Amino acid sequence: MRPESESELAEIVAGLNEPVRVVGGGTRGVTGPDRMLSTEGLRGITLYEPGALTLVAQAGTPLAEIEAALEAEGQQLAFEPMDHRALLGSAGEPTIGGVVAANVSGPRRIQAGACRDFLLGVRFVDGQGQIIKNGGRVMKNVTGYDLVKLMAGSWGTLGVLTEMSLKVLPKPEASATLAVPAKDAATAVRILSEALKSPFEVTGAAYDPQQQCALIRIEGFAESVSYRSGRLQELLGQFGAVDPVEPSDALWQTTRDAADFADTPGDVWRISVKPGDAPEIAARAEADRTLFDWGGGLIWVLVPAGTDLRARIGAFSGHATLVRAGADTLARLGRFQPEPQGISALTQGIRQKFDPRGMFNPGLME
Amino acid sequence: MDMPQPNPDVLARKASVLARLRQVLPEDAIIADPSETRAYECDALTAYKCAPMIAVLPSSTQEVSDILRICHDEGVPVVPRGAGTSLAGGALPTADCVILGVARMNEVLEVDYDNRFIRVQTGRTNLSVTGAVEEQDFFYAPDPSSQLACAIAGNIAMNSGGAHCLKYGVTTNNLLGVTMVLMDGRVVEIGGAHLDSGGLDLLGVICGSEGQLGVVTEATLRILRKPEGARPVLMGFDDNAVAGECVSDIIKSGILPVAIEFMDRLCIEACENFAHAGYPNCEALLIVEVEGSDAEIDSQLAKIVEIAKRHNPVELRESQSAEESARIWLGRKSAFGAMGQINDYMCLDGTIPVSALPDVLRRIGELSKEFGLPVGNVFHAGDGNMHPLILFDANKPGDLEKCEAFGAEILKLCVDAGGCLTGEHGVGIEKRDLMHHQYAPQDLEAQMAVKDVFDPKWLLNPAKVFPLDASAARRVVPMAAE
Structure with missing residues (x-):
């Protein structure tokens, strides 16, 4: 099913008598019923005001179309959404609806915020086929409950997004990346923490154990980037030789997409932790390969297929999401970290209210 | 009411x-x-x-x-x-x-600079959160103008903003986790020192729920290293619309100032009489502040001044010193006190798309004549958050009602211009019955359904946020005997 308008989508949902899999471009590995409800027919940028830093688009609008429009005005989606296609081996065209539904953010999340932080308003169709709006297209809005945040990262389980407004930001004029040698994760997290504690607004802080170096990105006006790079080199000199890396952009795109994990055998997990806990958690994972982003707060982990990583690392503060695995492993372990009972009662309650008939992506977030 | x-x-x-x-x-x-x-x-x-x-x-x-x-x-x-x-x-x-x-719950529970967060009890005041991390040159970014007095609990309930949120965001963008007590006494932990939710973003809907979903007793907040420095430039214009265009051009140029404040003639004059900040005699005044090292500030201000010059400003004053910065901010920071000297006032809080500024200001001027009440405008121009201040006389019978009716018209105007009723103060009882103007019945139902889950008996702060007629059926609380 591929409705061409919000009202057609609402009609389809109202008439559903069996669950569907809600998809945008289908690039992010959502599993579920064979019957698909696609938002790709809802397409187009409805409003773009560069001077107000706001953009409104239909859910099925290709991300590439939005990025091109922003690029033309020297602006960007500052949360740097990752592209899952290489990692998952998926095809198709990522849509803005998919980005929002999965709350997809990249390395700049550490400084600029997540997708949810840039989401100003949504329209969606709930499980009964009602069209609901929340938020708007202005940057400050506390009018009623913030269902906007609730919809971001709800993976289509509360409703089918039809339109969203986003805050956009100027694209930095220049960027630079510094590499600092780090023999292990603990050293790397200390280096990254030192950089993130500085006043120099680091917008990327990653560590690739294969390369044994911590990577630090600075962005802004050219003279500012040059000044800040210099100051960070002084600050981090205590850890070893600090060298600029070229080309900066490709490196961060690889980090953003966990692209080095593409075409590797095994399951890929994504763990969100307090950065200081990262070395310990990564050690407990006994992974074939790891990659640290967000100053250590995000750990990408590659383990043999079928590994119950959550059991392996035991109790910790944070969450582990299974990003790439076979259908049976996904079914057995669940994509998302199981919630404590008190939280799960609330999330189940909300799901029951928004989609009482259980029509959207059943099983995905339960 | x-x-x-x-x-x-x-x-x-x-x-x-x-x-x-x-x-x-x-x-x-x-x-x-x-x-x-x-x-x-x-x-x-x-x-x-x-x-x-x-x-x-x-x-x-x-x-x-x-x-x-x-x-x-x-x-x-x-x-x-x-x-x-x-x-x-x-x-x-x-x-x-x-x-x-x-x-009474105002303790700092944990400060962690390496991981850049602080955990506090929520009775602690906003400013004293920054106070607890200042020794290491850190700060907590949201800065509502009541920050000396207001508590983090209320900041979370209202998703408070401040003058610097163009760059740093509002409370919800700086809140990492909470300990919250539900109405039935259950205690839940949501979020923590890590980023983002592993499931539905409950933290996102709790922030800004005006104390209707639970009582937040502890909060984990993101703290940031202070910038090396900050300095403003002041510019005056003959025309509100031109000032609005200047704001838009600054933003389009790729500079992200930490604050862009706007004042109209009535406010400029009131502030000048009150604080003697040396403001020019003009229709619209902008204060634009940028951050960084001295050299970075110089170069950003130079870019901003160049843009401003294209709009024929009647005044352009780049701060060269801390004293001059303080003087530029002095008038703006005393705006509410200055207006209070003239008369009683009601402060509104609508947000509009920045592009709608000239039209909305013109219409507010017309309404001011219709209602016979003066209004001054202070405005976080970068993010469109308006604070019209309507002057009235609380001792004059009927003036408060007239002022409220005028205020309601302004807020509806904000909604009709593509904005919203409240940018940072919250709905409370004040804007509760105007919610119908912004939201359709099913939009309100979806929000109230969330409260049904957290507080099925509707006992927490029950008569706020939603129009009384919309929430009436839910507020008939079954008694304990049942």
């Missing part, structure tokens, strides 16, 4: 409710004498007052849990209160309620 009638059954059981509260709280944490409960009769929206039945001042999450469990059993409404600085009546009591004040 209507508030629901107090429930006579609840009032009749005051003694037994008190007896149960005394079992879980020390005597000095309970206020029940009508001469003392009056201290809690209003918040900063002082036009509306109602003393609560009882006020309690717990010192721990456990005590909050005990209080809520008892009130839940007894079917007693609870109105949570931070520091009582809400401008929207968010903490206005009803006569049959228990006011739950978190002011």
Whole structure:
């Protein structure tokens, strides 16, 4: 099913008598019923005001179309959404609806915020086929409950997004990346923490154990980037030789997409932790390969297929999401970290209210 | 302004409710004498007052849990209160309620610079959160103008903003986790020192829920390293529309100032008379502040000045020193006090798309003539958050009502221009009945459905946020006997 308008989508949902899999471009590995409800027919940028830093688009609008429009005005989606296609081996065209539904953010999340932080308003169709709006297209809005945040990262389980407004930001004029040698994760997290504690607004802080170096990105006006790079080199000199890396952009795109994990055998997990806990958690994972982003707060982990990583690392503060695995492993372990009972009662309650008939992506977030 | 009638059954059981509260709280944490409960009769929206039945001042999450469990059993409404600085009546009591004040819970629980967060009890004031991390040159970014007095609990309830949110975001963008007590006494931990939610983003919907989903007792907040420096430039224009275009051009140029403040003629004159900040005689004034090292500031201000010059400013004053920066900010920071010198005023809080600024200001001017009340405009121009200040005389019969009617028209105008009723103060009781103008019935139903999940009996701050007619059916609370 591929409705061409919000009202057609609402009609389809109202008439559903069996669950569907809600998809945008289908690039992010959502599993579920064979019957698909696609938002790709809802397409187009409805409003773009560069001077107000706001953009409104239909859910099925290709991300590439939005990025091109922003690029033309020297602006960007500052949360740097990752592209899952290489990692998952998926095809198709990522849509803005998919980005929002999965709350997809990249390395700049550490400084600029997540997708949810840039989401100003949504329209969606709930499980009964009602069209609901929340938020708007202005940057400050506390009018009623913030269902906007609730919809971001709800993976289509509360409703089918039809339109969203986003805050956009100027694209930095220049960027630079510094590499600092780090023999292990603990050293790397200390280096990254030192950089993130500085006043120099680091917008990327990653560590690739294969390369044994911590990577630090600075962005802004050219003279500012040059000044800040210099100051960070002084600050981090205590850890070893600090060298600029070229080309900066490709490196961060690889980090953003966990692209080095593409075409590797095994399951890929994504763990969100307090950065200081990262070395310990990564050690407990006994992974074939790891990659640290967000100053250590995000750990990408590659383990043999079928590994119950959550059991392996035991109790910790944070969450582990299974990003790439076979259908049976996904079914057995669940994509998302199981919630404590008190939280799960609330999330189940909300799901029951928004989609009482259980029509959207059943099983995905339960 | 209507508030629901107090429930006579609840009032009749005051003694037994008190007896149960005394079992879980020390005597000095309970206020029940009508001469003392009056201290809690209003918040900063002082036009509306109602003393609560009882006020309690717990010192721990456990005590909050005990209080809520008892009130839940007894079917007693609870109105949570931070520091009582809400401008929207968010903490206005009803006569049959228990006011739950978190002011005694003001400890810093953990400071972690390496991981860049602080964990505090939520009765702590906003400014004292920054105070706790200043020694290491860190700060907590959201800075509502009441930051000296307002509590983190209220900041979370209202998703408070401030002058610097163009760059740093509002409370929801700086909140990492909470310990929250649900109305039935259950304690839940949501989020923490890590980023993002592993499931539905409950933290996102709790922030800004105006104390209707639970009582947040502890919060994990993101702290940031202070920039090396900050300096403003002041510019005056002959025309509001031109000032608006200048704002838009600055933003389009790729500079992201930390604040862009706008004042119109009435405010400029009031501030000048009050604070003698040396403001020019003009229609519109902008204060644009940027951050960084001295050289970075110089280069950003040079770019901004170049843009401003294209718009023929009548005044352009780049700060060269800390003293000059303070002088430029002096007038803006005393704007509310300056307006208060002229008369009583009501401060509104609508947000509009920046592009709608000239039209909205012109229309506000027309409405001002129609209602016969002067209005001054202070405006966080970068993010479109307006603060029209309507002047009226509280002692003149009918003036408050006229002012409220005028205010409602301005807020509807903001919505019609593509904006919203409130950018950072919250709905409370003040804008509750205007919600129909922004949201369709099903939009309000979806929001109320969330409250149904967290607080099925609708006992927490029940008569706020939603129009009374929309929430009426839910607020008929089954009694404890059932």
